[in-house]
Amino acid sequence: xxxxxxxxxxxxxxxxxxxxxxxxxxQRDAVMRHLNGGAWTLDAEFVEIESGxxxxxxxLAEAIKLCRKRKATLIIAKLxxxxxxxxxxxxxxxxxxxxxxxxNPNANPLHIHxxxxxxxxxxxxxxxxxxxxxxxxxxxxxxxxxxxxxxxTNLPEARALAxxxxxxxxxxxxxxxLPVIQQIQSTGxxxxxxIAGALNARGIKTPRGGEWHAxxxxxxxxxxx
Numbered sequence: 302x303x304x305x306x307x308x309x310x311x312x313x314x315x316x317x318x319x320x321x322x323x324x325x326x327x328q329r330d331a332v333m334r335h336l337n338g339g340a341w342t343l344d345a346e347f348v349e350i351e352s353g354x355x356x357x358x359x360x361l362a363e364a365i366k367l368c369r370k371r372k373a374t375l376i377i378a379k380l381x382x383x384x385x386x387x388x389x390x391x392x393x394x395x396x397x398x399x400x401x402x403x404x405n406p407n408a409n410p411l412h413i414h415x416x417x418x419x420x421x422x423x424x425x426x427x428x429x430x431x432x433x434x435x436x437x438x439x440x441x442x443x444x445x446x447x448x449x450x451x452x453x454t455n456l457p458e459a460r461a462l463a464x465x466x467x468x469x470x471x472x473x474x475x476x477x478x479l480p481v482i483q484q485i486q487s488t489g490x491x492x493x494x495x496i497a498g499a500l501n502a503r504g505i506k507t508p509r510g511g512e513w514h515a516x517x518x519x520x521x522x523x524x525x526x
Contacts, residue, residue, distance in 0.1 A: 306373035327480040328378035375400035
């Protein structure tokens with residue numbers, strides 16, 4: 302049961318997510334579920350539409366300033382919504398502002414550092430693999446004296462890179478919508494069809510902008526697993 306003063310901070314990575322409200326809704330639902338019950342006040346909510354790679358976030362700075370002023374706790378839905386950069390997490394902790402990640406409410410500072418390090422490593426590995434694949438594709442084209450990538454010829458390498466980009470986008474969408482699915486499940490909707498109906502009722506769209514069906518809900522849950 303929560304108590305005390307809180308300032309919420311939500312972040313999505315793109316303008317598109319900011320307009321759709323999908324990532325924001327999922328994060329806010331997670332925060333409100335955590336605060337449900339107890340003697341608490343939510344003094345303010347701040348929304349940032351910015352890449353996790355950047356550390357200059359004006360909305361986060363405002364949230365931290367308000368936390369200091371009102372001796373409140375900064376609350377976020379997931380640690381990776383704050384940052385996937387270990388140095389950034391360390392600097393925030395040194396600011397002496399208490400913060401709470403709903404997905405790890407009992408995490409101590411060492412645990413948070415480890416989680417941030419794992420998230421940063423995962424981001425760096427994805428970037429490294431993508432760059433390596435692109436470099437290898439370019440080298441194959443040069444070696445075989447073929448047109449460079451981006452040529453209108455329908456090349457397997459270009460298709461592979463496009464597929465990888467689509468897969469990454471689907472992963473991000475699944476990460477945003479999973480907290481909403483979990484909240485729906487907590488209300489008693491346990492079947493895939495019932496969850497799909499609840500998502501549609503909330504106006505949340507699939508990655509392609511359509512309506513949810515049981516199979517799509519299953520794919521999201523499997524992707525996150």
